[in-house]
Amino acid sequence: MAARFRYNPHTCRYEPVFQTPKTVGKQVVWVMLLAFVTSTGAFYYYVSQFGFPAEQQLAAGYEQHRKAWHEQLQQLKSLEQTLWGVLERDNQQYRLMLDLSPLSEDQLLAGTGGTPEPIPDFAFPYAELANGYHRLFRLRHRAQIAKQSLEVLHREADRKNKMKESRPAIQPVDSRQLSHLYTTFGLRMHPIFGVLKEHKGLDFSLPKGAPVYATGNGRVSLAHYSPSYGNVVYIDHGFGYETRYAHLNRFIVQPGQYVKRGQTIGYVGNTGISVSPHLHYEVHYNGEPVNPLYFFQRDLPAEEYEKLIRKAEKTAGSLD
Amino acid sequence: MRRRLFRYNPKTCQYEPAPFPWAGFLVYVLLFLVCTCGFFAVISRLQPVLFPTQNMAMLARQNLAYAQSIRLMKADLAEMAHLLNEFQHKEKALSEKIFGLPRKPSNVQVQARNVPEENKKILADLHRKVNTILDDVQRGEWIAMPAVAARPEWPVWWPLETSNPTIASGFGKRIHPYHKGKYFHYGIDIPAAKGHGVRSAGGGKVIRVVRSRVESGYGNYVEIDHGTGVISRYACLDEIVVRTGQQVEGGRLIGYAGISGSAVAPHLHFEILINSRPVNPMLFMVRNFTAETYARLQAEGSRINQSLD
Numbered sequence: 001m002a003a004r005f006r007y008n009p010h011t012c013r014y015e016p017v018f019q020t021p022k023t024v025g026k027q028v029v030w031v032m033l034l035a036f037v038t039s040t041g042a043f044y045y046y047v048s049q050f051g052f053p054a055e056q057q058l059a060a061g062y063e064q065h066r067k068a069w070h071e072q073l074q075q076l077k078s079l080e081q082t083l084w085g086v087l088e089r090d091n092q093q094y095r096l097m098l099d100l101s102p103l104s105e106d107q108l109l110a111g112t113g114g115t116p117e118p119i120p121d122f123a124f125p126y127a128e129l130a131n132g133y134h135r136l137f138r139l140r141h142r143a144q145i146a147k148q149s150l151e152v153l154h155r156e157a158d159r160k161n162k163m164k165e166s167r168p169a170i171q172p173v174d175s176r177q178l179s180h181l182y183t184t185f186g187l188r189m190h191p192i193f194g195v196l197k198e199h200k201g202l203d204f205s206l207p208k209g210a211p212v213y214a215t216g217n218g219r220v221s222l223a224h225y226s227p228s229y230g231n232v233v234y235i236d237h238g239f240g241y242e243t244r245y246a247h248l249n250r251f252i253v254q255p256g257q258y259v260k261r262g263q264t265i266g267y268v269g270n271t272g273i274s275v276s277p278h279l280h281y282e283v284h285y286n287g288e289p290v291n292p293l294y295f296f297q298r299d300l301p302a303e304e305y306e307k308l309i310r311k312a313e314k315t316a317g318s319l320d
Numbered sequence: 321m322r323r324r325l326f327r328y329n330p331k332t333c334q335y336e337p338a339p340f341p342w343a344g345f346l347v348y349v350l351l352f353l354v355c356t357c358g359f360f361a362v363i364s365r366l367q368p369v370l371f372p373t374q375n376m377a378m379l380a381r382q383n384l385a386y387a388q389s390i391r392l393m394k395a396d397l398a399e400m401a402h403l404l405n406e407f408q409h410k411e412k413a414l415s416e417k418i419f420g421l422p423r424k425p426s427n428v429q430v431q432a433r434n435v436p437e438e439n440k441k442i443l444a445d446l447h448r449k450v451n452t453i454l455d456d457v458q459r460g461e462w463i464a465m466p467a468v469a470a471r472p473e474w475p476v477w478w479p480l481e482t483s484n485p486t487i488a489s490g491f492g493k494r495i496h497p498y499h500k501g502k503y504f505h506y507g508i509d510i511p512a513a514k515g516h517g518v519r520s521a522g523g524g525k526v527i528r529v530v531r532s533r534v535e536s537g538y539g540n541y542v543e544i545d546h547g548t549g550v551i552s553r554y555a556c557l558d559e560i561v562v563r564t565g566q567q568v569e570g571g572r573l574i575g576y577a578g579i580s581g582s583a584v585a586p587h588l589h590f591e592i593l594i595n596s597r598p599v600n601p602m603l604f605m606v607r608n609f610t611a612e613t614y615a616r617l618q619a620e621g622s623r624i625n626q627s628l629d
Contacts, residue, residue: 004338005326014326014335031348035355042356043363054368058379065386072393079397082404086411092484096511097418097585097628120392122385129389136396143403150410157417164584169498169536261499294534 066128073132080139087146090153098156103149165261166237168215168295172245172281173204173268185291191275200289201244201282208277210268212245214259215281215295223251223265229280230272233265243292246280247272418585419488420495420626475521475544475552475604477570479590480510480577485613488587488628490621491600497584497626506598507553507591508621509628512577514586518554521590521604522546522570526562532581538589538629539581542574551596555589556581556629582629589629 005014050056091102117137123129190197218237225231229246233253236242245251249269259265270277283292327338368376478485487508494505512518524546531540538555542562545551558578562568579586592601602621609617 003327005328005335007324007326007335014328017325027348028351031352032355035352036359038352039356039359039363043360043367052367052373052376053364055373055376055379058376058383061383062379062386065383065390068390069386069393072390072397075397075401076393079400079404083407086404086407089411093486093511094414094418096513097488097587099514099579099586102513120389123389126382126385129385132389132393136393136400139400140396143400143407146407147403150407150414153414154410154417157414160584161417164498167498294536296536 069128069132073135076132076135076139080135083139083142083146087142087149090146090149094153094157098153098160100152100156103145162217163239165217166239167241168237168243168283168292170213170215170261171204171296172212172215172243173206173210173279174213185293192273201246201280202292204268204279204281206268206277206279208249208267208269211264212248212266212268212279214261214263214265215243215283216241216261218243218259220253220255220257220259220265223253223255226272228273230274231266231269232272235259235265240286242284244280244282244284246282247274247278249277418626420497420500473523473546473570474550475524475546475570475592475601477519477521478605478609479519479521479552479554480512480588481517481519482512485609485617486511487617487620488585489625490623491598491602492622493624494627495625497628498582500626505627507555507589508601510588510590511628512586512588514558514576514578516577516586516588517573518557518575518577518588519571520544520554520568520574521552521592521601524552524568526564526566526568526574527551529560529562529564531560534581536582539583540575540578541581541589544568544574549595551593552601553589553591553593555591556583556587558586585628587628 004017006017007013008015046053087103095102117140119130119133119137123133185199185202188197188199189195212233214235216235216237218235218241220233221236221242222234223232229244231248231251232244232246233248233251234242234244245266247269248266248271251266253259253265268277268279274280281292283290283295325338326335328334329336488511489505489509491508492505493502495501496503522544524544526542527545528541528543530538530542532538538553540557540560541553541555542557542560543551543553554574556578557575557580560575562572562574568574577586577588581589583589590601591598592604593599600621602618605614605617
């Protein structure tokens with residue numbers, strides 16, 4: 001049963017109108033065509049007014065990328081500042097302290113002239129990217145310099161610390177037990193032979209059995225009985241230093257043993273050519289005997305030291 | 321022209337004109353709108369594929385370059401940050417090796433944490449007072465030392481010609497670099513390269529020039545008498561270029577910094593004595609320093625670290 005009718009003037013009758021799929025499809029196609037034309041028109045209008053939407057998307061993406069890139073450049077800047085601080089302190093403080101020559105300007109500013117690494121091709125046409133890469137490579141290059149420099153500084157600091165620990169620097173005996181310090185160094189009348197003889201060390205007069213300490217870290221190179229020195233310990237400190245502790249009552253170290261500064265190596269005695277219990281202490285630097293007074297660290301004010309040394313230079317008695 | 325449609329009314333048994341079919345029309349309008357939007361989307365999607373513009377290609381290339389760079393840079397920055405972190409640890413270790421304590425950033429401002437309210441006020445007062453003194457110091461008219469400004473011959477100049485004054489170790493109890501025991505350090509240690517010029521801190525008469533081979537004590541040193549019992553002492557020098565009895569004016573070259581005496585690093589050991597009693601030289605060093613520099617030096621000098629001699 002048709003719902004609607006159409007008046008046919010030829011037959012003077014109302015004829016039913018049927019909606020077939022064909023008529024509906026036709027209408028739909030027309031609507032879609034119209035929609036296509038309208039949307040095409042709208043697209044052209046949009047493009048003429050605002051530009052291509054795809055371009056807009058890309059531009060928005062570009063803005064995002066740029067923002068991210070600038071954030072990274074900020075990070076890079078803070079890293080640069082950190083590294084620059086490291087290099088500056090390295091140069092101005094640590095090299096100074098370790099008595100090393102400072103890094104040259106060329107080394108410090110390395111990478112400003114030409115970058116050691118090529119900038120990647122895809123980034124090359126864009127100044128911002130190229131600049132960032134340039135800075136990164138320069139940073140990397142300087143970091144390499146800083147790395148090498150820090151290694152050198154560490155090595156040197158270790159060496160110096162080892163030297164500080166090894167160099168004879170304290171008195172070999174407890175100064176509270178010391179009854180007399182014979183500051184003779186050089187020519188003096190020998191107490192037994194009664195002739196002028198070279199005296200190569202200092203004599204510390206102490207009661208028998210007082211402990212004797214190693215004055216620096218080192219290796220015991222010799223510990224034996226000698227007719228002249230009596231019981232004697234030789235310590236090789238490295239860096240050209242050697243110390244000898246003679247006339248010991250007995251020693252408690254073996255040759256080849258490593259000792260530390262302040263370690264007890266023996267006890268004061270009266271062995272060998274000696275007239276009373278005392279410690280004969282010698283310091284040799286590169287094979288030459290030097291005045292051990294030079295190596296006592298500051299327990300006394302400078303004036304007192306000078307007096308001691310002046311006394312030591314005068315000829316006076318000694319105990320062997 | 322569309323012909324009119326009719327509807328059969330069974331009540332009146334007549335054909336009446338049919339009303340406009342709104343429902344169907346609405347369906348078509350909706351269809352139209354949906355299709356328009358759809359086509360718009362399809363066209364704008366297909367356009368860059370079918371008809372790409374030059375600008376678009378350029379932008380796409382640029383975006384690709386940026387995206388790639390950002391990705392690479394991220395990895396590089398992480399790597400660098402890791403490396404720098406390592407450097408800072410190494411530096412700390414190095415500082416410990418040299419000074420016997422880790423490097424601290426010299427921070428002038430005192431951070432008051434977990435301080436009770438009533439103490440905060442006292443702290444604030446103290447800060448204000450300190451700042452007033454520092455301002456006075458900056459103007460060169462320190463209240464504690466009014467006579468300093470009046471006496472041009474007093475040792476008020478920094479004994480080293482430098483744009484960046486630093487102190488490695490200050491006045492007071494310090495750790496000895498050799499025997500590592502605590503002892504009283506009667507001066508300040510100013511790090512200086514070997515051969516760096518040392519200048520007299522004020523005008524006066526050279527009363528003592530000592531050259532010593534002894535590897536302990538002061539080494540080569542100069543004493544200058546500034547009158548009224550004030551004596552300045554410049555120790556651990558490499559070379560001395562003045563004679564005993566010579567009159568020197570403030571800022572004159574008197575020698576070169578070195579590593580003599582018991583020094584473990586090239587530096588100048590600077591002491592000031594009043595009536596043979598050592599005082600903190602920082603009390604005198606009031607010229608040419610801004611408040612910040614002075615405060616920084618005070619902070620550096622007050623650390624209980626290892627001295628250089």
